[in-house]
Amino acid sequence: MRPDLLLRPMQPLVMEALARAFRLQRLDEAASAEGFLAEVGSRIRGMAVNAHAPVDAALIDRLPNLEIVASFGVGYDTIDVAAARRRGIVVTNTPDVLSDEVADLALGLLLATVRQIPQADRYLRAGRWPEKSFPLSATLRGRTVGILGLGRIGRAIAQRLEGFGVAVAYHGRTPQDVAYAYHPTLLDLARASDVLMIVAPGGPETRGIVNAAVLQALGPEGIVVNVARGSLIDEAALIAALRTGTILGAGLDVFAAEPHVPPELTAMDHVVLLPHVGSGSVHTRAAMGQLVVDNLTAWFTGRGPLTPVPETPWSPRP
Numbered sequence: 247m248r249p250d251l252l253l254r255p256m257q258p259l260v261m262e263a264l265a266r267a268f269r270l271q272r273l274d275e276a277a278s279a280e281g282f283l284a285e286v287g288s289r290i291r292g293m294a295v296n297a298h299a300p301v302d303a304a305l306i307d308r309l310p311n312l313e314i315v316a317s318f319g320v321g322y323d324t325i326d327v328a329a330a331r332r333r334g335i336v337v338t339n340t341p342d343v344l345s346d347e348v349a350d351l352a353l354g355l356l357l358a359t360v361r362q363i364p365q366a367d368r369y370l371r372a373g374r375w376p377e378k379s380f381p382l383s384a385t386l387r388g389r390t391v392g393i394l395g396l397g398r399i400g401r402a403i404a405q406r407l408e409g410f411g412v413a414v415a416y417h418g419r420t421p422q423d424v425a426y427a428y429h430p431t432l433l434d435l436a437r438a439s440d441v442l443m444i445v446a447p448g449g450p451e452t453r454g455i456v457n458a459a460v461l462q463a464l465g466p467e468g469i470v471v472n473v474a475r476g477s478l479i480d481e482a483a484l485i486a487a488l489r490t491g492t493i494l495g496a497g498l499d500v501f502a503a504e505p506h507v508p509p510e511l512t513a514m515d516h517v518v519l520l521p522h523v524g525s526g527s528v529h530t531r532a533a534m535g536q537l538v539v540d541n542l543t544a545w546f547t548g549r550g551p552l553t554p555v556p557e558t559p560w561s562p563r564p
């Protein structure tokens with residue numbers, strides 16, 4: 247019999263592929279979550295979820311036979327992995343298949359912010375060019391880009407930055423075997439950089455670490471680009487820094503309370519704002535969806551998960 251899978255809505259192609267191998271149970275379509283969990287909770291053996299709705303300990307507790315949570319996306323800060331681990335439940339994500347796409351977007355966002363590309367487009371469309379040339383912008387030339395989180399995506403960003411001929415530095419918890427300058431604290435990295443590229447995971451450990459002091463250290467030419475999670479930035483401090491000229495501008499793909507964006511930000515012209523589209527191409531979302539399907543089918547055919555997160559490692563029983 248096909249295993250029961252609790253499903254959060256995903257791309258139609260992924261849902262179709264999952265429907266062939268599993269009996270899909272849709273919590274989001276249930277009239278009452280309580281009634282739904284009472285009825286099917288004990289049958290659920292797997293979950294396919296996206297990063298939008300949390301998988302917390304309370305939900306995990308209601309699923310006594312849950313074996314695997316397969317998440318669509320590389321960040322899994324909305325999943326209580328500690329609660330999963332305590333129960334021996336494997337959590338998988340979709341690393342690597344999106345790194346190049348997100349790195350491309352990060353570079354686009356950086357250039358758009360520094361060279362004011364969206365603003366120039368708006369200027370032209372508003373018919374202002376015949377009156378006066380668009381004002382001169384800041385430049386990427388001569389900058390040092392500090393990467394917070396030199397992981398899979400961070401490295402792909404660094405590779406691209408080498409092609410742009412700018413200096414790269416980084417901060418993470420541990421130095422790596424790379425030629426870029428390592429800074430043991432985020433404050434040190436901000437002091438040494440005039441672009442801060444944020445690409446470390448969300449979650450309690452990184453909440454608000456890009457704070458007023460870090461923005462101050464980045465300085466008046468400073469640009470913040472965030473393609474990680476909104477939670478890493480103290481958003482009130484960022485708004486204040488943008489207002490007072492403590493930094494020059496920001497390019498943001500992610501926000502603290504998505505999809506709600508502070509009106510203070512949307513009112514500013516020296517920021518570029520994107521609706522969390524880092525991995526959002528047809529090509530890459532399909533690859534991510536396929537990896538969700540592959541993780542679940544590998545698990546339920548006894549081959550183990552393909553990409554378990556480090557907190558729930560898996561090895562075959564001897």
Ligand code: NDP
Pocket residue numbers: 320321322341342344348394395396397398399400417418419420421445446447448451452473474475499500522523524525526
């Ligand atoms: P990785 O796990 O490969 O890299 C994360 C990096 O962050 C590592 O280098 C790690 O280094 C560093 N890091 C982890 N914890 C901390 C910490 N507390 N302080 C400082 N650095 C830390 O992840 P990926 O590169 O694959 O993805 C990074 C993030 O990007 C994801 O977690 C996700 O939230 C976000 N993302 C956003 C997307 C979008 O659409 N905008 C799309 C895809 C991902 P070390 O261990 O040495 O600290």
